[in-house]
Amino acid sequence: MPEPELSTAWSRAIGLRLPVVNAPMGGVAGGRFAAAVTRAGGLGMIGMGGAGSPAALAAELAHLDGLSGSFGIGLVDWVIRKEPELLPAAIAAGPTLISVSFGTDLSWVGRLHEAGILAATQVFSLDDAHRAADAGVDVLVARGLEGGGHGAVEVATLPLLESIVAEVPVPVLAAGGIATPRDLAVALAAGASGAWLGTCLAACTESLLAEPERQAMVAAQGRDAVVTRLFDVAKGLPWPAHFPARLLRNAFTDRWSERTGDLPDQARAELRAGLESGDHDIVPVYAGTGVGAITEVRPVAQVLDELCSGAAKLL
Numbered sequence: 001m002p003e004p005e006l007s008t009a010w011s012r013a014i015g016l017r018l019p020v021v022n023a024p025m026g027g028v029a030g031g032r033f034a035a036a037v038t039r040a041g042g043l044g045m046i047g048m049g050g051a052g053s054p055a056a057l058a059a060e061l062a063h064l065d066g067l068s069g070s071f072g073i074g075l076v077d078w079v080i081r082k083e084p085e086l087l088p089a090a091i092a093a094g095p096t097l098i099s100v101s102f103g104t105d106l107s108w109v110g111r112l113h114e115a116g117i118l119a120a121t122q123v124f125s126l127d128d129a130h131r132a133a134d135a136g137v138d139v140l141v142a143r144g145l146e147g148g149g150h151g152a153v154e155v156a157t158l159p160l161l162e163s164i165v166a167e168v169p170v171p172v173l174a175a176g177g178i179a180t181p182r183d184l185a186v187a188l189a190a191g192a193s194g195a196w197l198g199t200c201l202a203a204c205t206e207s208l209l210a211e212p213e214r215q216a217m218v219a220a221q222g223r224d225a226v227v228t229r230l231f232d233v234a235k236g237l238p239w240p241a242h243f244p245a246r247l248l249r250n251a252f253t254d255r256w257s258e259r260t261g262d263l264p265d266q267a268r269a270e271l272r273a274g275l276e277s278g279d280h281d282i283v284p285v286y287a288g289t290g291v292g293a294i295t296e297v298r299p300v301a302q303v304l305d306e307l308c309s310g311a312a313k314l315l
Contacts, residue, residue: 010193017041023198024074031063077103106135124152146177148288165191179290181310
């Protein structure tokens with residue numbers, strides 16, 4: 001008996017075999033990772049994150065040489081303002097989709113449409129979704145509070161998804177806490193056009209994470225994924241305060257999270273030294289509440305096959 005197939009009207013319309021997109025996680029989703037997702041049947045996204053630049057993008061795009069299939073690029077609003085050539089460089093690369101998130105100015109949408117590129121953005125409330133749809137965004141990413149990395153910690157994924165699907169006539173991808181076949185099946189049954197997958201893929205062999213960071217994810221449980229602005233404050237990064245980060249607790253978070261509002265120079269120096277030395281009691285590892293589902297380091301294709309075939313059977 002043939003295996004059941006998993007697809008949606010949206011995934012079929014843009015030529016995907018599977019209705020999945022990897023979250024463009026900075027420091028995780030490089031070109032090799034994106035290529036692996038695309039080859040597995042999803043939409044592979046290169047993520048620029050807070051350290052994005054035209055040079056960094058060019059280096060990751062080189063890993064897509066010879067790729068047959070669609071890809072996307074994920075950008076951060078405040079970064080494309082700091083690096084004004086980054087958005088033009090992303091457009092020039094000719095991706096199927098570009099996402100820009102964590103800002104309120106949606107004027108970039110028209111620039112993407114002029115280049116024939118689909119526009120996506122992460123939304124954290126029904127009001128966000130209406131504003132993005134009114135601006136012409138082609139696909140919304142409903143990111144719930146369970147998600148790893150930066151995002152508003154306001155509404156859980158499923159109720160956020162259901163509220164947007166009920167009112168906004170734009171394809172919606174579910175993001176946050178989707179780590180098992182059942183999670184994916186529930187999101188699709190609730191009306192999602194696909195899933196935006198982060199944590200469940202971050203420890204895969206093709207990611208940019210160092211091996212100790214992968215092993216930290218394998219060892220972690222959902223309760224270890226805490227929300228804090230500690231690292232953004234310590235690094236002096238201009239992430240908006242209403243977008244804290246969910247990441248794995250470690251010795252540094254245990255020591256300093258309660259002091260984020262008045263962080264001493266000692267903590268900043270400790271973080272700088274830890275990042276330079278690769279001290280994994282200090283280095284941040286971004287992960288959502290689904291991190292407990294990661295039990296080993298595996299290739300992207302294997303994780304996606306298990307996730308999607310399992311969801312197809314459940315549906």
